[in-house]
Amino acid sequence: MGDAVTPALALKDVTKSFGPIEVLHGIDFDLHPGEVHALIGENGAGKSTMMKILGGFLEPTSGQVLLDGAPAPFRSGPEAEARGVVVIHQEFNLAQDLSVSQNIWLGREMGRFFLDHKAMRHATQALLDQLECRVSPDARVHDLPVSDRQMVEIAKALSRNARVLIMDEPSAVLTSHEVQVLFRQIERLRAAGVALLYTSHRLEEVNHLADRITVLRDGAVVRRALRGELTEDCMATAMVGRDLKDIYPPRRSDFGPVVLEVADFAVPPLVEGIGFSLRRGEVLGISGLVGSGRTELAEGLVGLRPHTGTLRRNGAPVTLRSLSDAEDHGLAYLTEDRKERGLLLDKSLRENLTLSTLKRFGSPFLSREAEEAALGKAIQDFDIRAPKRDMAVGNLSGGNQQKLLLAKTMLPEPQIVIIDEPTRGIDIGTKSQIYHFIDRLAREGLSVIVISSDMPEILGLSDRILVMRQGRVAGVLEGAAITETAVVRLVMGTSESEKASENA
Numbered sequence: 001m002g003d004a005v006t007p008a009l010a011l012k013d014v015t016k017s018f019g020p021i022e023v024l025h026g027i028d029f030d031l032h033p034g035e036v037h038a039l040i041g042e043n044g045a046g047k048s049t050m051m052k053i054l055g056g057f058l059e060p061t062s063g064q065v066l067l068d069g070a071p072a073p074f075r076s077g078p079e080a081e082a083r084g085v086v087v088i089h090q091e092f093n094l095a096q097d098l099s100v101s102q103n104i105w106l107g108r109e110m111g112r113f114f115l116d117h118k119a120m121r122h123a124t125q126a127l128l129d130q131l132e133c134r135v136s137p138d139a140r141v142h143d144l145p146v147s148d149r150q151m152v153e154i155a156k157a158l159s160r161n162a163r164v165l166i167m168d169e170p171s172a173v174l175t176s177h178e179v180q181v182l183f184r185q186i187e188r189l190r191a192a193g194v195a196l197l198y199t200s201h202r203l204e205e206v207n208h209l210a211d212r213i214t215v216l217r218d219g220a221v222v223r224r225a226l227r228g229e230l231t232e233d234c235m236a237t238a239m240v241g242r243d244l245k246d247i248y249p250p251r252r253s254d255f256g257p258v259v260l261e262v263a264d265f266a267v268p269p270l271v272e273g274i275g276f277s278l279r280r281g282e283v284l285g286i287s288g289l290v291g292s293g294r295t296e297l298a299e300g301l302v303g304l305r306p307h308t309g310t311l312r313r314n315g316a317p318v319t320l321r322s323l324s325d326a327e328d329h330g331l332a333y334l335t336e337d338r339k340e341r342g343l344l345l346d347k348s349l350r351e352n353l354t355l356s357t358l359k360r361f362g363s364p365f366l367s368r369e370a371e372e373a374a375l376g377k378a379i380q381d382f383d384i385r386a387p388k389r390d391m392a393v394g395n396l397s398g399g400n401q402q403k404l405l406l407a408k409t410m411l412p413e414p415q416i417v418i419i420d421e422p423t424r425g426i427d428i429g430t431k432s433q434i435y436h437f438i439d440r441l442a443r444e445g446l447s448v449i450v451i452s453s454d455m456p457e458i459l460g461l462s463d464r465i466l467v468m469r470q471g472r473v474a475g476v477l478e479g480a481a482i483t484e485t486a487v488v489r490l491v492m493g494t495s496e497s498e499k500a501s502e503n504a
Contacts, residue, residue, distance in 0.1 A: 006069040008033050008195040009054060009085060009164045014063030016049055021387075023049055025220045027063070031164055031195040036186060038206040039199045041216035042239050042427035043397035044385070047199055048090070050216070051166050054197070055087035056080030078107075084163035088170050090398075090425065091339070092149050094141045100124060101137040104156045127155040132181045146173045146337060147290060154182065165189060166197045171205060172425040175290040175453075183209065201427050203232040215239055240429035247432040248460035249439035255463070256280030258315075259447050260331075260416055265309030267293070267300035271471045274309070278416065278447050283438060285462030286451045287487055293471040294451045295336060298418045302326040302333040332414035334405060336421040336451070342405045345394030349386060349404060350375045352393050357411050378407035383433060399430030406437060417441065418449040423457060435461060455484055469493055 007030035016024040024046050031037050031054075041047050052058040053065060056074030065072050067083060074080040077087065094103050101117075101124040110116040110123070124137035133151040141149060150173050157165060167186075171179045186209060189196060200206055206213060213230060215223035215238040223230070223238040230238070236247075258277045266272040271293040278284055286294050300307035303320040311318050313329050320326045326333070335341045343352050354361055354371050361370045378384060382403045386396055393401060402423070409417060422438065423431040438461060442448055452458045458465060464478045467490035474490040477483075 007031055007066070008068060009072075010066040010069075011050070011053065011060075012064045012066060014050075014053060014060040014065070016046075016053065016058065017061045022061075023219050024053075024060075027221060029054075029214060029221070031197055033163070033193045033195050034190055035211040036190055036196045036198050036209045038210035038213045039197055039216060040201075040203070040206055040213065040235060040239060042429050043399035045216040045239070045427075046219040047216055048168065049219075051087065051168055051197065051199070054080075054164075055085055055166055057087070081160065084161075085166070086157050086160045086162035086164070087166045088153050088157045088168060090168040090172070092153060094149060094152060096142040097140065099138050099140055100128075100135055100144075100152050100155075103141055103152060104159055123159070124155070127158055130158070131155055131185065132177075147175055147178060150174055151178060154185070158185065162189075162194060164195045164197075168199050169201070169425055170198075171200055171202060179205075201425065201431075203235050203428070206235065207232055217241060236428045239427065247428070247435065249436050252281065252283070252439070252442055252463055255282045256445065259313065261310075261312040261315075262301070263310040263312075265297070265300065265307060265311070267296045267305050267307045271297050271300065273472055275473065276466055276476065278449065280415075280447055281442050281445050282463050283442050283448045283450060283461055285458040285465040286449060286468060287455075287458045287465055288468035288474070288491055290453060292468040292491075294468055295420055296471075297468070298333060298420055298449070298451060301418065302331050304333070327412050327414070330415035332409050332412060332417045334409040334417065334419045334422070336424065338401055338405045342408075343393050343401060346392050348390045349379075349384070349393060349396075350389065352404060353378055353408050353411065356408065360411075374411065378404070378411070382407045382437065399426045399433075402426055402430070402434065403437075406434065410441075414446070416447045416449070418451070420451045421453065422450060423452075423454065431457075455487065458487070459484060467491055 010030035011027050014024060014027040015022055027050060029050065039047055039050065049058065053060050055077055056079055057077045065074060072083070095106065098106065101120050104124050104127065105120045110119045121137045128135055128137065131151050131154060133148065135144060135148050135152065141152065150170065154170060171182060174182060186196060198209055211227050213225045214221055215235065217239060257280060259280050260278040263275045265274040274297060288294050296305060299305045303322045303326050311320060318329050320329065339345060350371050353375050358366065361367050375389060384400050384403045384407065386400060393404065396404070419438070422434050438448055438450065450461055459482060462482065464476060465482055465487060466476050467474045467487060469491060474493065477486055
C-alpha cells in the first residue's frame with residue numbers, strides 16, 4: 001500500500017446538504033497510491049454524492065477535500081481532472097452521435113493547427129486493444145451495445161493518465177470476459193501507483209479487489225475493514241443494517257397449466273430453433289453469455305423484433321407484431337436498459353408510471369386524480385421511496401428507478417411478464433425486495449421469465465432454467481438438476497453437461 005501518512009486524495013469531516021436535508025454526515029475517507037479502496041452501500045446511501053465531491057462535480061457544505069494533504073477546493077470536474085483525479089461515471093458521459101475516437105479525445109484533440117484524426121484513431125485503437133475490445137474507433141456510440149459503451153468510458157479514463165481513478169459501478173453492464181479484462185487493468189494501475197476508488201454492488205468483486213473497504217449507510221460511515229476482514233454476508237449486513245439470510249424466497253412447487261408454448265421460434269439473424277413452454281405460477285430463468293440471444297428472444301416474444309415460428313397462448317395460436325399486440329394477449333416486458341429505454345429520466349414518477357397505459361386514465365381527457373391514485377398504490381405495493389412525487393425520476397436511486405419500472409410494467413395487469421436483468425446496478429437490500437416481488441407475482445398465479453447474467457440470481461429465483469448458447473437452446477434444467485456446474489457447462493458448450501448436472 002502507499003504512504004500511510006499522506007493520502008493521494010481525502011475527505012475530512014465532510015458534510016453535504018441539499019436544501020434543509022443533510023445527505024452526508026461528517027465523512028472521513030482517503031485514497032492511497034497503489035491501493036484499491038472499495039466504497040459500498042445501498043442505493044441512496046450517499047456513495048454517488050461522495051464520489052462527485054471527490055471528483056470536483058459537487059462542493060461540500062462543510063469539511064475539506066485534500067489532495068496530497070493540501071486543501072483542494074475543486075470547482076469543477078475538469079479542474080479535478082486537470083490535477084489527475086478522473087471519474088468513470090455510472091451514467092455514461094458520452095456524445096451519442098460522435099465516434100468512439102472523437103469521444104475519447106473530446107476537448108483534448110490531437111493536432112497543432114488541424115485535427116490529427118489519424119493519430120487519434122491510432123491512439124484509440126491502442127487503448128481498445130489494451131481492453132481487448134473489438135469496437136472500431138470510427139463506430140458511432142449510439143450504435144454500440146451498453147457493455148461496449150462502458151468499455152469506451154474505461155478507455156477514455158485510461159487515456160487521461162490518472163493518478164486517482166474513481167470507478168462508479170464499472171462492471172455493472174460488462175460481460176464476464178470484460179470484467180476480467182477490467183480487473184487486469186485495475187491490477188496494472190495499482191502496480192503503477194494509481195489510487196483507485198471502486199464501487200460495486202457485486203460483493204464478490206469487492207472481496208477480490210479491495211485492499212480496504214468502507215461501508216456507507218444513510219450518509220455515514222458505519223464500517224471500515226482491511227482485505228479479508230469481512231465476508232460478503234458481513235458486508236451485506238453492514239450495508240443494510242439487518243441480516244439478509246433470506247435474500248431468495250423459498251422455491252415454489254405448485255404450477256398450473258401451460259400458458260405459453262414457443263416452437264421453432266427465430267429472431268433473425270441471431271436466434272433460431274427455440275422451443276419451450278411456460279406454466280402458470282412458474283419462474284423460468286434464461287441464462288447464457290451476453291450475445292447468446294437472450295434479449296433478442298425476449299424482444300421477439302413481445303413483438304419488438306421481427307420473428308418467425310409458433311406462439312400459443314393457453315393452447316391457441318397468436319401473432320404478436322407489436323408491444324400493443326403482446327399487451328392484448330397478457331404479455332409484458334421489462335427492458336434491461338431502464339435509463340434509455342425504460343424511463344424518461346426528466347419526467348415525474350406519475351408521468352413515467354402511466355405513460356404506456358394512458359387510455360386507462362380517461363378519454364379524451366386524462367384524470368389526474370386516477371393517475372395519482374395509481375401512483376399511490378404503486379409506491380405502496382413496490383416500496384418506491386421518493387422524497388417528492390413530482391421529482392424527476394433521474395434523481396431517484398437506481399433501486400427506486402427499477403421498482404418504478406417494475407410497477408409501470410405491471411400496471412396493465414399482464415399474466416406473463418418477461419424481466420430482463422431485474423437487479424443490474426442495484427444494492428443487495430433492494431435486490432432482495434425485487435426477488436420477493438417476483439416470487440409474489442408467481443404465487444399470485446402470474447408466469448415470469450427472468451433473464452439474468454447474475455449466476456446466484458438465476459439459481460436462486462428459477463423453477464426451471466433454459467440455457468442459451470449462440471442463439472439456440474443449449475439445455476433446460478429443473479429441480480435437483482439446477483446447479484451452477486450444470487448451468488456453466490451448458491453456457492460454455494462443454495461435453496457431458498447432463499451427466500454433470502446429475503452428479504453435482
